[in-house]
Amino acid sequence: MVGTLSQLLQDTHEVLDREDLHEESPFEKPTMQDMRAAPGQRSMKVTLQDLRARREAKDLQEKKQPQVKQEQQGFRDRFVNLHLLRQLKDSRPQQDGEISESRQLQKRLIYLQKNKDLHEQNKQGKGQVQEYYKDHNGVESGLQIKLKELQGKLEQKEKEHEEVYKKLQEVQRQVKEMSSLQIEVGGTDLEKHRDLLVSENERLRQELQLLNSHLGSEKKLEVEALKERLAIMEQQEAEHKLLISSLQREVQQKAERLAEAELRLRDSARERVEEEERLNRMLREYQLSNQPQIKYMVKTVEVDSAKTKAALGELQNRNVYLEERVDMQRDSLQKMQQQVQLEQQEVAKLRAQVKLYDLELDKAQTQMVQEYETLQVEKEQAVAEAFERAQEEMRAVHQSLDGVRKNLLTLQPALRTLTHDYNALKRQVRDFPALLNEAIGEARIEFSQAVKHVSDTNAELLHKYRKELHLRKECHNQLVRLRGNIRVLTRVRPITTEDGVGPGAENVVNFDPDDDGVLYVAQKGKEMSFELDKVFKPSATQEEVFREVSPLITSCLDGYSVCILAYGQTGSGKTYSMEGIPSDPGINQRALHLLLSEVKERSNSWEHELSVSMVEIYNETLRDLLGSDPSNSLEIKILPGSVGELYVPNLTQRQVQSMEDINKILELGHKQRATEHTNLNTHSSRSHALLILTAKGRETSTGICSTGKLYLVDLAGSERVSRSGAAGERLREAQCINRSLSALGDVFSALRSQQGHIPYRNSKLTYLLQEPLSRDGKALLLLQVSPAEKNINESLCSLRFGDRVRAVELGAPTRKIEQLPVNAELAESESPVLRSTKGTSMRKKPQGSVRQRTSPP
Ligand SMILES: Nc1ncnc2c1ncn2[C@@H]1O[C@H](COP(=O)(O)OP(=O)(O)OP(=O)(O)O)[C@@H](O)[C@H]1O
Structure with missing residues (x-):
């Protein structure tokens, strides 16, 4: 206590x-x-x-x-x-x-x-x-x-890269120069080496670019990560x-x-x-x-x-x-x-965190620094490698350049010679156009001269040939006249709308440009030639045709019996040639006109009287086309008291003194001509039409009288019966036509073979044409030919017929003249033909009359 x-x-x-x-x-x-x-x-x-x-x-x-x-x-x-x-x-x-x-x-x-x-x-x-x-x-x-330091370093490195890249570009440029040099020199091994170097260089450049991009991207990423962390x-x-x-x-x-x-x-x-x-x-x-x-x-x-x-x-x-x-x-x-x-x-x-952050930061920093350093090292290595390679390449390039230089040195003399040659060639090439032009000009001149020479020669030859041809023709005609040959002219009509279209309407007839007497017909790839006295092309005019026959026509005024027969198949142009069309008349009208003018011309010394009759033979019946009743059949009879002279009783004979008379007569005759249509030609004439002109003349000074006759005959179609497709009445017509035409052919055959008997009486046609087709007359056959392919057979038939007719020799013709008192009137002549307007007299040779053989006009 x-x-x-x-x-x-x-x-x-x-x-x-x-x-x-x-x-x-x-x-x-x-x-x-x-x-x-x-x-x-x-x-x-x-x-x-x-x-x-x-x-x-x-x-x-x-x-x-x-x-x-x-x-x-x-x-x-x-x-x-x-x-x-x-x-x-x-x-x-x-x-x-x-x-x-x-x-x-x-x-x-x-x-x-x-x-x-x-x-x-x-x-x-x-x-x-x-x-x-x-x-x-x-x-x-x-x-x-x-x-910032790192960025600065990066920039510096980039600059270094750029410098290296520039160096590389410089190397490339040098390589290119070398390649151009090589191209100029034309090296082969060097080119390969250069190509290798170029490819290697390209590869290095790509690697460098890749490294750059890699480095740049990594650094960027790291910096971004650091920035994010920050x-x-x-x-x-x-x-x-x-x-x-x-x-x-x-x-x-x-x-x-x-x-x-x-x-x-x-x-x-x-x-x-x-x-x-x-x-x-x-x-x-x-x-x-x-x-x-x-x-x-x-x-x-x-x-x-x-x-x-x-x-x-x-x-x-x-x-x-x-x-x-x-x-x-x-x-x-x-x-x-x-x-x-x-x-x-x-x-x-927080301190721990801060420490952690510090550690992380340090770590990141060290990592970054390490990476940067490694990248730096890599980059430096790459750059060094690239630089070394570039240097090696440069060395190789220099070596190759040295080689090229050596080559150049060795090639220089060759180049000099080549340059020399090249310059020479260049000069030649430069001068070549002028030389060429000169040569061409000379060649042209020579050529044109040669051509001219050839053409002149040709023209001369042609001229000579034509002259010869003409002479030959003349001779031939002379011979024909002397022999009394029947002249055969051919007229080819143009292709018309009636021929239709298609292969059937194609032209199969060709002509010789230098010889107007030759005609070619192509059939199934074959070409047949026909020689005739004259060939009229489709372009030939009525005038041209008439000009060819006009001498024969006028010869009737001299007392000859002349006959012009238009022969050919239906639609071949017979009527066109003989009658013509109102705007372009044919032989008939032109002949009458010519005779009228000829009579006029001779009127000083000659008195002439021209009378015209027109008849038609249809189904072997003779009809008067100028008569009052054309249906009346006329007969051909021997003139009583004559020597076999024929006449046609009651045949209307009309005097012609002017063109009006001619036109009226022709119009009347044309009107009364019996024409029927067939399936071949809409205006086919199924009868033979004859224009008979009688020319009576008297020489006023001598009193010599002449009687000449002109028979202008437009025959009926010559085609075969089967082709016309006719039947009944048409068949009968066709048969009659064929019969009369074959009779004509027979007459020609007989004449050609100079038989004693000429079968004139086998048909009305031949009987009527007996005088001009006899040895006393003159005859001309105008073959009408269709150029259409569908008519080729008929054309060939006509041409073959003409060929046969050409061989007929009638002999030298005779004029029919008689001596009359000088003061006697022409009208007072005993000749019934001259006295009467009715009935043509084909009288026998009267006493005192003379048949005088003369040369053809
Ligand atoms: N040279 C030509 N120029 C122009 N047309 C022509 C010629 N030849 C014939 N023709 C024409 O051909 C057609 C038949 O001609 P054309 O009547 O004259 O024949 P054809 O032989 O008389 O016949 P047919 O025997 O039936 O009387 C007519 O339309 C005619 O105008």
């Missing part, structure tokens, strides 16, 4: 001594005034004003400090004594509680002191955090500087800053609260000290006032102890209150401690 008390006293002294050392200790001694102040007036919530007032009071107290200290010491002693007394006499447990409270207060004070230390530490922590941030910022700025870290830093600022705020708040708590503790300590002082004072007062009555001391003490008890009760209450407050403070301190711990943990975490 005694040990415990002594321990307590020692502790109390220690505490009191320790508190004395602190100027602002909460256990400073209160002034008397303070002590006197009622406890109820002292608020538990000590404001700062109160604190200031107390401090001022404290300052005042300090002035009295030595004295007070002495008093305190005394009071302490008294207090100790009092305690001892209490413990000894009363041994009250309340005092023990007070002491324990004091101890607790002391402990709390220690705790608060520790808390203060913690606060200091916290402050230091904050400083450390700020330092960390500073460091972090420094690291970041360092990284950025490093990044951004994240910056974000985290901002968050941490926010956290730290909030923590700082909290720490500040807590520090403020701590300061408040300290103040309160001081207040409570001061109050306690004041209370102690007051108690000491009271004790001293007691001691001073009650020293002689020690025996009553116990009683007084007991009396006073009541007060003391009350004071103690108050103190106890106050202690309880203070204890509560201390508990509260403790709680708050605990909380604060916990918070501080949490914050410390957080700070530690």
Whole structure:
């Protein structure tokens, strides 16, 4: 027990001594005034004003400090004594509680002191955090500087690459120059080597580009990753800053609260000290006032102890209150401690994170640096390799260039000779056009001269040939005349619309351009030629045809019996040639017109009388086309008293003196001509039409009379019966026509073979044409030919017929003349023909009349 008390006293002294050392200790001694102040007036919530007032009071107290200290010491002693007394006499447990409270207060004070230390530490922590941030910022700025350095290095490397690339381009250019040189020189091995170098160079360039792109892309990626990391870290830093600022705020708040708590503790300590002082004072007062009555001391003490008890009760209450407050403070301190711990943990975490980030950053940086270094090394290696290759290539190029130079040196003489040759050739080539033009001009001149010569020769030859031909013709004609051959002319009509279209209407007849007596007919790929006296092309006019026959026509005025026969198949143009069309008349009208004009011309020496008859032989009946009744059949009879001279009784004979007479007669005859339509020709004539002109003339000076006759015959169609498709009446017509035509053919055959008997009487036609077709007459056959392919057989028949007729020799013709008295009138001639307008006389040779053989006109 005694040990415990002594321990307590020692502790109390220690505490009191320790508190004395602190100027602002909460256990400073209160002034008397303070002590006197009622406890109820002292608020538990000590404001700062109160604190200031107390401090001022404290300052005042300090002035009295030595004295007070002495008093305190005394009071302490008294207090100790009092305690001892209490413990000894009363041994009250309340005092023990007070002491324990004091101890607790002391402990709390220690705790608060520790808390203060913690606060200091916290402050230091904050400083450390700020330092960390500073460091972090420094690291970041360092990284950025490093990044900038790296970028600078990259740019430098790129520049180096560009330089290398330029060098490569220069090498390529040199290689190209070399290749051009080689092309000029025309090397072969060098070209291969050059191609290899070029391909190698290209490959290197591509590799370099690939490396560049690879390097650039990797670096870019890394920089981007670093930037991303930096951004994240910056974000985290901002968050941490926010956290730290909030923590700082909290720490500040807590520090403020701590300061408040300290103040309160001081207040409570001061109050306690004041209370102690007051108690000491009271004790001293007691001691001073009650020293002689020690025996009553116990009683007084007991009396006073009541007060003391009350004071103690108050103190106890106050202690309880203070204890509560201390508990509260403790709680708050605990909380604060916990918070501080949490914050410390957080700070530690943050530090760890920051360390981690630092590590990561360092790692990334080192990795990046390593990668960069490796890339740098690779790039340098690649560049070095490329450079080496380029150098090697350059060396090779130089070598090849040397080779080329050598080649050039060796090739130079050859080149000189080649250049010389080339220049010579160039000159030749340059001069060549002029030379060529000159040569061409000369050749042209020579050629044109040769052509001209040839053409001249040809023309001459042609001329000679034509002359010869003409002569031959003349001779032939002469011969024909002398022989009395029947001339055969051929007229080919043009292709008409009636021929239709298609292969059947194609032209199969061709002509010889130099010989107008030759005609070619193509049949089934074969070409047959026919030689005739004259061939008229389709383009031949009526005039041309008439011109050819006109000499024969006029010969009738000389007393000849002349016959022109138009022969050919239906539609071959017989009527067209003989009669013609109103706008373009044929032989008949032209002949009459010619004879009229000829008579006129000869009228000085000759008197002529022209009379015309028109007959038709239809179905072997002779009809008078100018008669009043054309249906009457005429007969051919021998003129009585003549030598076989034939005549046609009752045949109408009309004199013609003008063209009007001719036109009227022809119109009448044409009208009365029996024409029928067949399926071959819409205007087919199914009869033989004859225009007989009798020309009686008398030479006024000599009295010689001539009687000439002109038979213009438009024969019926010569086509075969089967082809005409005729039947019945048409068949009979066709048969009659064929019979008469075959009779004509027979006559020609007989004449050709110079038979004794000529079968004139086999048909009306031949019988009527006996005189001109006899040896005394002249005959001309006008073969009408159709050029259409469908008529080729009939055309060939006609041409073959003409060929046969050509061979007929009638002999030299004879004029029919008679000598009459000079003063005799032509009309007084005994000739019945001349006397009568009715009936044509084909009399026998009268006495005194002479048939004079003469040359043809
Ligand atoms: N040279 C020609 N130029 C123009 N047309 C012609 C010629 N020859 C004949 N023709 C025409 O051919 C057609 C038949 O001619 P044309 O009547 O003269 O034949 P044809 O032989 O007399 O017949 P047919 O025996 O039936 O009387 C006519 O339309 C005629 O105009």
